[in-house]
Amino acid sequence: xxxxxxxxxxxxxxxxxxxxxxxxxxxxxxxxxxxxxxxxxxxxxxxxxxxxxxxxxxxxxxxxxxxxxxxxxxxxxxxxxxxxxxxxxxxxxxxxxxxxxxxxxxxxxxxxxxxxxxxxxxxxxxxxxxxxxxxxxxxxxxxxxxxxxxxxxxxxxxxxxxxxxxxxxxxxxxxxxxxxxxxxxxxxxxxxxxxxxxxxxxxxxxxxxxxxxxxxxxxxxxxxxxxxxxxxxxxxxxxxxxxxxxxxxxxxxxxxxxxxxxxxxxxxxxxxxxxxxxxxxxxxxxxxxxxxxxxxxxxxxxxxxxxxxxxxxxxxxxxxxxxxxxxxxxxxxxxxxxxxxxxxxxxxxxxxxxxxxxxxxxxxxxxxxxxxxxxxxxxxxxxxxxxxxxxxxxxxxxxxxxxxxxxxxxxxxxxxxxxxxxxxxxxxxxxxxxxxxxxxxxxxxxxxxxxxxxxxxxxxxxxxxxxxxxxxxxxxxxxxxxxxxxxxxxxxxxxxxxxxxxxxxxxxxxxxxxxxxxxxxxxxxxxxxxxxxxxxxxxxxxxxxxxxxxxxxxxxxxxxxxxxxxxxxxxxxxxxxxxxxxxxxxxxxxxxxxxxxxxxxxxxxxxxxxxxxxxxxxxxxxxxxxxxxxxxxxxxxxxxxxxxxxxxxxxxxxxxxxxxxxxxxxxxxxxxxxxxxxxxxxxxxxxxxx
Ligand code: SF4
Numbered sequence: 067x068x069x070x071x072x073x074x075x076x077x078x079x080x081x082x083x084x085x086x087x088x089x090x091x092x093x094x095x096x097x098x099x100x101x102x103x104x105x106x107x108x109x110x111x112x113x114x115x116x117x118x119x120x121x122x123x124x125x126x127x128x129x130x131x132x133x134x135x136x137x138x139x140x141x142x143x144x145x146x147x148x149x150x151x152x153x154x155x156x157x158x159x160x161x162x163x164x165x166x167x168x169x170x171x172x173x174x175x176x177x178x179x180x181x182x183x184x185x186x187x188x189x190x191x192x193x194x195x196x197x198x199x200x201x202x203x204x205x206x207x208x209x210x211x212x213x214x215x216x217x218x219x220x221x222x223x224x225x226x227x228x229x230x231x232x233x234x235x236x237x238x239x240x241x242x243x244x245x246x247x248x249x250x251x252x253x254x255x256x257x258x259x260x261x262x263x264x265x266x267x268x269x270x271x272x273x274x275x276x277x278x279x280x281x282x283x284x285x286x287x288x289x290x291x292x293x294x295x296x297x298x299x300x301x302x303x304x305x306x307x308x309x310x311x312x313x314x315x316x317x318x319x320x321x322x323x324x325x326x327x328x329x330x331x332x333x334x335x336x337x338x339x340x341x342x343x344x345x346x347x348x349x350x351x352x353x354x355x356x357x358x359x360x361x362x363x364x365x366x367x368x369x370x371x372x373x374x375x376x377x378x379x380x381x382x383x384x385x386x387x388x389x390x391x392x393x394x395x396x397x398x399x400x401x402x403x404x405x406x407x408x409x410x411x412x413x414x415x416x417x418x419x420x421x422x423x424x425x426x427x428x429x430x431x432x433x434x435x436x437x438x439x440x441x442x443x444x445x446x447x448x449x450x451x452x453x454x455x456x457x458x459x460x461x462x463x464x465x466x467x468x469x470x471x472x473x474x475x476x477x478x479x480x481x482x483x484x485x486x487x488x489x490x491x492x493x494x495x496x497x498x499x500x501x502x503x504x505x506x507x508x509x510x511x512x513x514x515x516x517x518x519x520x521x522x523x524x525x526x527x528x529x530x531x532x533x534x535x536x537x538x539x540x541x542x543x544x545x546x547x548x549x550x551x552x553x554x555x556x557x558x559x560x561x562x563x564x565x566x567x568x569x570x571x572x573x574x575x576x577x578x579x580x581x582x583x584x585x586x587x588x589x590x591x592x593x594x595x596x597x598x599x600x601x602x603x604x605x606x607x608x609x610x611x612x613x614x615x616x617x618x619x620x621x622x623x624x625x626x627x628x629x630x631x632x633x634x635x636x637x638x639x640x641x642x643x644x645x646x647x648x649x650x651x652x653x654x655x656x657x658x659x660x661x662x663x664x665x666x667x668x669x670x671x672x673x674x675x676x677x678x679x680x681x682x683x684x685x686x687x688x689x690x691x692x693x694x695x696x697x698x699x700x701x702x703x704x705x706x707x708x709x710x711x712x713x714x715x716x717x718x719x720x721x722x723x724x725x726x727x728x729x730x731x732x733x734x735x736x737x738x739x740x741x742x743x744x745x746x747x748x749x750x751x752x753x754x755x756x
């Protein structure tokens with residue numbers, strides 16, 4: 067019932083990296099009405115179906131409301147004492163690298179900062195990695211190779227100012243719907259040409275002037291061909307390091323591997339070369355590959371050679387999956403980064419962070435990346451594991467193996483807002499966390515815009531904020547002074563002050579204007595872009611031709627395309643994995659809304675008619691899909707949206723929401739050698755009627 071409606075609270079959507087502003091109006095009875103914030107620059111009032119259903123997913127259903135130890139309710143003091151004691155004992159007996167945190171791009175920046183500080187400055191290990199490893203680690207690595215820093219050059223408005231937007235490995239219509247709406251509106255009003263490069267004819271193709279259904283995994287071939295064409299047209303205007311080598315490799319690349327007809331390929335090359343303003347948007351289809359970093363650099367090469375970067379309507383654009391993948395990068399939530407984009411391998415950077423934190427035991431080397439971290443859990447090198455705000459028993463590649471590894475670990479702590487997930491089942495200690503709507507903090511979206519999430523609902527039961535839970539454990543491990551904050555605003559102020567240290571060392575991430583932020587200022591903080599330096603306030607990077615490398619020049623990388631191996635006889639199909647429009651990740655929240663489940667109600671397999679006929683499968687039959695690592699039972703959807711031999715299945719369903727439909731159980735734990743990002747986009751599988 068409506069009681070005492072309160073004023074709308076400005077906050078941010080917790081789902082994708084678009085980072086839409088939301089007006090949340092509590093109804094006074096535990097519910098929320100949700101609308102798009104017309105003043106937020108990311109969405110200007112727009113919302114997609116996931117964001118607009120947020121009000122249907124708040125409430126107590128399924129919530130974890132009290133700490134639990136071995137399945138029984140416990141008090142906070144008992145649970146926190148136990149966690150601190152077991153981690154301290156493990157570190158004392160086996161060293162700092164015997165423990166690990168696995169965290170999340172769903173965490174707010176303040177939570178992320180505190181976890182990173184505890185592990186890297188006080189425990190003295192860098193064994194903190196994040197589910198963002200599964201999402202954009204290859205973009206980070208590609209940016210660092212090309213720019214000398216993990217910097218996203220452009221802004222969302224570039225998509226609206228471009229003459230041509232190329233979407234590669236991105237189903238923007240379903241995965242970043244508000245950016246798609248902005249692009250569709252620009253196309254309507256100014257005739258932007260849109261190219262979709264994707265083996266599958268996705269919903270995004272609805273606005274495509276050209277769809278290139280390239281062979282899976284051949285993206286680097288395509289962008290090498292483009293670079294060679296750029297050169298032939300005399301469009302190379304810049305002199306980045308590595309130009310000659312990259313051009314030589316590009317010229318030697320043959321087009322056959324793309325599987326594209328000559329005319330379509332030539333149309334793409336002509337369009338790209340003939341458009342002064344081009345933005346190339348890329349996402350998981352590029353990143354989630356065993357050569358993802360090379361694919362990223364093949365894209366960046368084309369923009370660097372032509373100077374189509376850092377100016378309005380130009381640039382490569384990595385759109386991040388999660389709401390705070392970017393904030394996680396800023397605090398150093400990846401095991402191979404320090405804080406504020408500083409480098410863990412750089413002793414000057416390490417010393418600067420150590421001095422700032424007055425850290426007793428700084429991590430001296432990169433820690434384990436996600437896949438290796440769970441291998442170390444499996445073989446007993448990691449003996450105490452804390453999983454925060456994520457569901458690796460579903461989302462990691464070789465998910466069955468990862469679930470077994472977690473189940474076999476000596477001591478597992480899981481912080482989550484939900485009581486029953488595939489991962490919480492495996493924990494010794496469960497810590498109830500506040501969720502979206504119940505906590506305060508900041509997130510950074512794909513264009514580097516930092517926005518507040520604001521609390522509009524009371525914390526249910528005994529749930530506490532993640533930053534506070536982590537700080538309470540740190541205090542019990544003996545570091546009360548360094549983890550003594552009263553509010554997330556104070557954590558943000560410390561993070562901002564540290565970014566000033568990074569800025570003084572030449573780093574790109576500097577928001578130290580906010581180092582002195584007061585509580586009221588934090589409460590009223592407006593969305594803002596970094597950098598905050600006067601020279602480029604809130605603008606694009608690299609328009610001046612200066613990069614963050616030692617020479618100041620950009621680096622082009624010579625990319626020899628690595629193509630998928632021919633399918634082994636026993637596993638003849640190459641399964642393409644992805645998302646659906648109305649669900650988010652492992653459905654712990656979107657699964658609560660019946661409306662969101664109406665769009666696509668159950669796990670499914672898109673299968674080409676020729677494959678279906680050969681396998682004796684008809685529409686709506688059940689199929690068993692198996693790989694060497696696991697199997698799933700899926701409803702068959704016969705469609706020519708997919709190519710023969712390349713079926714598609716979505717990643718969302720779990721053992722809690724369906725039976726035997728975890729797609730990441732099929733995916734091999736193969737990673738990109740540079741970024742450590744798993745090749746979650748595809749798996750060799752066999753299919754038969756169930
Ligand atoms: Fe939320 Fe992304 Fe939809 Fe915006 S586009 S409402 S951030 S899910």
